[in-house]
Amino acid sequence: MYERLISQLAHVELLTPKPQESLNFFTQVMGLEETERAGQSVYLRCWGDYFHHSVVLTEAPATGLGHAGWRTEGPEQLERAVARLQGSGMGQGWDDSGRGHGRAYRYRGPGGHQHEIFWDVDRYQAPPEKRSSFPARPQRPPARGVAPRQLDHVTLATKDTYADALWYRDTLSYRFTEYTGLDDHPDTIVFAMVTTNEKSHDLGLGLDLSGIPGRLHHLAFWVDAVEDVLRAADTVMEAGGHIEFGPGRHGMGEQTYLYFREPGGIRLEINSGGYRVYQPDWEPVKWVPAQGSNTMYRNLSMPDSMMEAFPPAEAAAIPEPELAGLANPWAARREA
């Protein structure tokens, strides 16, 4: 029987080799709010995030993913999810050290990514000077920088996107929404999306040919309107940043996207819009790029740089010969 186990992506820990510059970017350019500092980590959240934090920024030798934290649908669902993870052989055990939430069960996904799931969570309480005049908002929006409303999704890099999507679906009841092959290799699935909610994805899975497990592709934040995505691009550029890709719209999910990198090297996305699907038995939709899976307008290649994931791969870690043409698989579509 289908049973929803996870209710949402709650937080993502990012590793940065430039903690101060990253922090400045997250607070001044992105307009996130700092909740707490502890050890080598700073806890941040968007003004509309309800929990203690949605981002943990942790100093580390290399840019990458610390872990992704997911909240379950309830305490029983936590137990059931743990049982499934234990059954899968991917479980690592309980951890009580997390800040801002109760005990969490940690596991690595099939692509080697560190996750944790938990139920109990601390809700953010705004101090008086940050309180919103609207009772349902966790705090007043800062009229500063990009100021996204909420954490949106995390996209991971993995060697078998399709198999991973099935794993998240079968193990933890994510819904598998869409995936795309290549125009000339329709069965080489370069991107797959699973979700715990109405959006096309809160967990993206992008093809990683590096052989390095557990890499991060990007972390995405939500803004209310397409105009806010455009304003974000302006804000980032006028702060000296470079826009890696976008603004544009993905055909898969129909979300408006904007990608850029923070000073520590992490790729961030600002997104908005997109369709909303409420069907537990939604059948995954297969695309090829010529249909607009990546660029809905079917007139762009994604730049090569968008194939990079974190931690960065050494030049040595290059794909097997038969996949060499896939170093940027999306580039194939322009020739197609």
Place this chain on the structure above:
Amino acid sequence: MYERLISQLAHVELLTPKPQESLNFFTQVMGLEETERAGQSVYLRCWGDYFHHSVVLTEAPATGLGHAGWRTEGPEQLERAVARLQGSGMGQGWDDSGRGHGRAYRYRGPGGHQHEIFWDVDRYQAPPEKRSSFPARPQRPPARGVAPRQLDHVTLATKDTYADALWYRDTLSYRFTEYTGLDDHPDTIVFAMVTTNEKSHDLGLGLDLSGIPGRLHHLAFWVDAVEDVLRAADTVMEAGGHIEFGPGRHGMGEQTYLYFREPGGIRLEINSGGYRVYQPDWEPVKWVPAQGSNTMYRNLSMPDSMMEAFPPAEAAAIPEPELAGLANPWAARREA
């Protein structure tokens, strides 16, 4: 234990005394698509609705609600929901006569509204000339009229909004998100919202002092952007229609709204935006109008006409003396 039972609002049957004029409005001005006709009913859907229909337009002596149809989270959840409804004493029994979906269990909610729940559903298959070039869309959007993407929510009129909200929460696991009292009578709850998804509501509950059970307040459709709401207002006005309320933004849910009536008298809403909440244990937020519950900008009264529900009440059916001031409870806030 909390367990999600309903996955979405699937369709709403509307009763109209002017079936042909209503149909023309729904197809030409609203830009909905006709799926099928049977008996006194026409089955309609928005271009982005995935099922056989999302609206049933049925000829009837008076404007009103036929029924609201909800899809469950799965077949087992249907069984469990039926058991709960039978336990509640509100269940009516199974019905096999529905078009476009499998057998449904019918019940009346505490306000006297007819509902049905089902699991099996027919998905819309576009004929070749209506097929979208994007594989995840059920059909090509018609470049005609308002053309909302999807059915969004239904708002019912009921004598005890708060009690009803608790009933939907406790019986069918809707989440109870927000409710509002009046500035001078904060415990007279004039509006309450429950939801099966991330939005503030797919079921609204507005105070009804008429004594008539089972009335409809409005049916709402979703468009992708605020600009589409504005375009809808223009389209309706230039087609000779009158805008009853809006465009504006509700504080509760932060959704942009636009209300008008179709020729049969049914109040329709076009909405977009709004916050998204993913917490199964979200605590209902209480508002008063002075905080912006109805009009987020805190500078408008809702017009008296917005208190009307369907079927229309006779002049005789007027509130008891102590509630006379509530004929338009929202109007109270301007004086406040």
Place this chain on the structure above:
Amino acid sequence: MYERLISQLAHVELLTPKPQESLNFFTQVMGLEETERAGQSVYLRCWGDYFHHSVVLTEAPATGLGHAGWRTEGPEQLERAVARLQGSGMGQGWDDSGRGHGRAYRYRGPGGHQHEIFWDVDRYQAPPEKRSSFPARPQRPPARGVAPRQLDHVTLATKDTYADALWYRDTLSYRFTEYTGLDDHPDTIVFAMVTTNEKSHDLGLGLDLSGIPGRLHHLAFWVDAVEDVLRAADTVMEAGGHIEFGPGRHGMGEQTYLYFREPGGIRLEINSGGYRVYQPDWEPVKWVPAQGSNTMYRNLSMPDSMMEAFPPAEAAAIPEPELAGLANPWAARREA
């Protein structure tokens, strides 16, 4: 022969009895930039304004208009405009004391408002840290507060809006675009608009029954998109402000509006959009409110407070009996 004499509204001097609070609001909530201080005045501009300043904030005993400064189409056009003003009997003479522009010719319009016209103007030169990376922008947008792009228009209060509109047209070649009577008194012109550019107005003229000459109704700033107007409303409310009127859309000009007051009492407008007309021989269009002249959606009265102009009138300064119903002429339309 028709000849364009004025090229644009360049700046407006506002009088405030609360200079420090006004300044804080203009720089922190509105996100304007300070250019210079001199005497009791602070010179401000929007990030997209090209000249030395677009707003002068001057300490004064009462809220009101200092003056409006207009730039001519060229040096010869300045001479010709001055000749026309001298011929009109409204000219006051040359003034060399203005900061940020060359010598100006001062005059009072028929409603008693102080204006000046000039040609030579200082262009703003951004210091390195405020320079935009785009060569056509005068500076980098601050990612702070409302941050309108440009000064848009000024609306004055006057006892004969229609006669004033004709005067500005005939004396200084403004184009007279639109005007509105009342539903029941279609020849009582409560609002008229003239323009030096493609928009419906850069000079609005609202009916003033106070008997006080030279009063200000509001000063308007431009943002790029309707979404920015909505964001501005949010920013003002979350900074503790009250939205006097809007967000909404005027039928006249089709501009999206938002009105609120700064701490010194001055009414400000944020607007965007609107039609664009390029015809020198455009015939003024007459409206009545029932057509949507004020509220395009034809479902709102403007609040009474919007009838107030600055400096505020004493209670004594109330309209003659036959106009008593016009204390808020716009309110008439709801009954209509």
Place this chain on the structure above:
Amino acid sequence: MYERLISQLAHVELLTPKPQESLNFFTQVMGLEETERAGQSVYLRCWGDYFHHSVVLTEAPATGLGHAGWRTEGPEQLERAVARLQGSGMGQGWDDSGRGHGRAYRYRGPGGHQHEIFWDVDRYQAPPEKRSSFPARPQRPPARGVAPRQLDHVTLATKDTYADALWYRDTLSYRFTEYTGLDDHPDTIVFAMVTTNEKSHDLGLGLDLSGIPGRLHHLAFWVDAVEDVLRAADTVMEAGGHIEFGPGRHGMGEQTYLYFREPGGIRLEINSGGYRVYQPDWEPVKWVPAQGSNTMYRNLSMPDSMMEAFPPAEAAAIPEPELAGLANPWAARREA
């Protein structure tokens, strides 16, 4: 002395070898309205265009420009402009055969493009069924297809964009707003813009290395909001069209763009937004692509196809050797 001579771009005649398919596209997909047919021409306008027509679609052996029609600032300005054209040696003489406007003076611009200027013009009078309920609108918007509001600008292809811009400025008082070189050849001006109004351009001038005079690059239409540009892209794609470039934003002018071709081969643009400049003495701003002149986000090359102009050049008509690298000069920036 500076004196404005031209008030606006009034219409553009397009040549199409597929008149019926072009007409279907313009009326059904673009949502333009037909005014009249005469000879091999159909006269069309956008719903918000005030004159008899803004587009003439004329059957011809090859895709291209018929002529561009400009309205002067007044009758005297027409005489003065004619005198200047006669003095320039580019004048051709008066023509009385135009439909929908009075006698026109015809000339060829320095790039060989056919223009005409006139003052008297027929205003469109909507029949009752197309009348708007808003008195300032020339007609009710059709809720059909893209439905742009107005003609916006025409972009011509010419061998010396900078010299042409100076010619239009010096001969007819267009304002010269911006121009761009190449990153590696900053003095090879590949695009220049002149304007008669507040926008960055109503006449664009793109580099043409074909040696063919008088070619058209594209014709642009205005929509009210960025969301309408996105909706237009969707409409065109779902009607089977291909998006050549965009949606995106040009740094020059900051306008949101969308380019595609109609069945006769003509490139059309839908645009919105952009800065507004009111200075008669605006100094032209020079860009290079790396600053974002073409793609404001500095992360895209324009596709090669965008270098094509109409009538199409034969393969033989290829650039001189030293310019060979400029076949798509914009492509240079990615390598830069």
